Amino acid sequence: MWAGSGARPPTGSAGKAATTKYLGGHSDITGGALIAADPAVGELITRHVGMMGTMAAHQEAWLVQRGIKTLPVRMRQICESAQRIAEFLDAHPRVRRAHYPGLPGHPDHALAAKQMPGGFGGVVSLVVEGDADAAGRVCERTKVFTLAVSLGSVESLIEHPARMTHCTTAGSALGVDESLLRLSVGLEDCDELIADLAAALEAD
């Protein structure tokens, strides 16, 4: 475990993964993992981490290990619900565009289907018909989706990138549509999630 997944491995072939999101899965830790293909590189990383004191605290490490035990079953349900939600949004008259790699109309749907045969993940985004304020009102009205910027948890979250995660990118090449909303689909009943979005979209 490596506290701060942005850190680079010292040498050789290694990958990194955030444990903050789906691996932990419950919005209660931040952390990351470094994964080495070569055991010698793994040994070097372990020694380096020990010397630097950047290993995860025991509570976080334990919560990640516990989260991993339910990862497959959480991901199956999350992917199934996200697919249904994306299809619902794609057909909704108050949604200009729904983005989800599981939608056949997504430009990289074929590639995603090859890379992700088990499902297309839990992040769905939508461009609301109307301006930034209209999009903001949708986030404020949801009751099952909590207004917060994280993702990958058992709870469903909604956020407004232009005003939250991406507020510093306006006007740059990285800027996002001001009416874009991002969802992180969790484990609540999918019919309730869809009803929550329908009510929030249709109130204006």
Ligand SMILES: *Cc1c(COP(=O)(O)O)cnc(C)c1O
């Ligand atoms: C994603 C996220 C971070 C950053 O975590 P990484 O492991 O670096 O991806 C920090 N805090 C919260 C609440 C997050 O959702």
